[in-house]
Amino acid sequence: MYRIGELAQLCGVTTETIRFYERQGLLTAPPRATNGYRLYSPQDLGQLRFILRGKNAGLSNADMRELVEIRKYKETVSCREVRQVIDNKLEIVREQLAELKNFEASLSHLSTVCCGGDESAIHCSILEALDDLME
Incomplete structure (x- = not known):
């Protein structure tokens, strides 16, 4: 499990970028620990890297939202x-x-x-x- 700062560092982004992606519906808000810290899973790390690769390819947030949704249900798409x-x-x-x-x-x-x-x-x-x- 990763705290938000650790996840941000692993992906080379700021914690605000992660929060922004959560608000945009690109990244699911993770559960919080008893101390209130967000705890991200390795799957969240993969999801964030997926988003960042798409953004680096020039895809918009709307495009990425669509691809994130498709990725969730890729067996049926x-x-x-x-x-x-x-x-x-x-x-x-x-x-x-x-x-x-x-x-x-x-x-x-x-x-x-x-x-x-x-x-x-x-x-x-x-x-x-x-x-x-x-x-």
């Missing part, structure tokens, strides 16, 4: 359902990347049309381009 969680996130990431590429192209264009000199910005091509876009 298909791999297709698990993969769908990941594929949904992958689609969102691909859309975000496309949007970022558009942002990059727009910013690159704006940067290219500007002389970048020390003169007054009265005729700055960036400001003019943005003004034209807004009209």
